[in-house]
Amino acid sequence: MxxxxxxxxxxxxxxxxxxxxxxxxxxxxxxxxxxxxxxxxxxxxxxxxxxxDIGRIPELRGIREDGDAIVIGAMTTHHEVQRDPLVREHATLITAATGTVADPQVRHRGTFGGSIAHADPAGDLLAPVLAMDAEMVVAGMDGRRTVPAAEYFVDFFTTAMAPAELLVEVRLPKYTGWRAHYEKFNRVAQSWSMVAVAAMVRTDGGTVAQARIGLTNMASVPVRARAVEDALVGQAATAENVKAAAANAANGTSPTSDGNADGEYRSHLARVLTGRALTAAIG
The missing domain is CATH 3.30.43.10 (Uridine Diphospho-n-acetylenolpyruvylglucosamine Reductase, domain 2)
Incomplete structure (x- = not known):
């Protein structure tokens, strides 16, 4: 058409x-x-x-270090993000999640900011930026403002941006030394996630010191699995403790039912995938 x-x-x-x-x-x-x-x-x-068409604005491209943050321009492609050494060192979760976006052709054309501004709850970047407490820098007629990820995603395909506002860049706090993994489940290769889990963990002497977990497609917006985080932090990094914590993954979520899966199955997937993601992250 x-x-x-x-x-x-x-x-x-x-x-x-x-x-x-x-x-x-x-x-x-x-x-x-x-x-x-x-x-x-x-x-x-x-x-x-x-x-x-914002493709000819040089300011919107590139990745740079700014103190305790990594700044990614909205027009930076997924391919560029995935291969950037700063992102790999300080934002491992973003590297992992970006590598699952569609296929290489799409990753060479699609942009980091475009995926976030599109706000599809099945998109692969929303849960990672939420788990990392990223900040979106938005430009409008009254200047620029910074919106935390927890406030940026409002509903299905809806963000906190006004019609005349533009996403300029995404600021990612550094999580140097953290282990991370993005676990995704879909029916066929390169398709949207039924459910996915973005997990970051910092261990200290065999104990989970900190954990941050975001869920993809478990509500109209990305959500944090805070019940899992609370159950895991302070516990020994063992398979038994991971399994027990992951059982809380669907708590407080509201997954939709559609032609791919119903809400109950998505809740089951969230628990299973959270266990897998944490196991992979902890190693």
Missing amino acids: IPAQFDYVAPATVDEAVRALADAGEDGKVIAGGQSLLPVLRMRLAAPSKLV
Whole structure:
């Protein structure tokens, strides 16, 4: 199917992009790598009056170190994130999760910020940035503001950004020395997750000192498995303790039922995958 007619602009700066979005109002859409938006346009599930292409804004690309944080520009591709040495050293969970996104072709075109701003609860980057307490830097007509990941995701495909705001960069706290793993379950290779688990663990002398766990597709937004974290911290890093803690993975979640799986099966998957992810992370 051919998309509905729309105007197209390609600003050269963040300020120009924000002004273009403001002029378009709620009928404007941002296009980054296009891996999520273009299929929606072709099926006419969205019919924006204006597309704002941010692919020519140099400021939005690249990865840098900023004190205790790693900063990833919104237009940085998944491929670039996955291979970056700073991310591998200080944000191992992001490296692991990014490597599971779709296929190599999509990872070369799709962008880190685009996946987060799309806010699909089955997306592979939402739970990791939530588990890491990442911060989203958003630009609007009134300047820039920083939104914690816990406040950024609001509902299905909905974020805390206003229509005339643009995701500029993502700030990831450093978790140097932590072990991490992303465990994903899907029906066929390269498809969306039925459920996935983003797990980070820091051990000290055989005891779990800290744990941070995010769940993918267990609610309309990514969620923290805090019951698992509470049950695991302070315990010996043994298979028995991991299994006991993972049994709490579905506590407080509200998984949906659809053609892929019902809510009960997703709860079962969350418990099983959490155990696997923690076992792999602890080693």
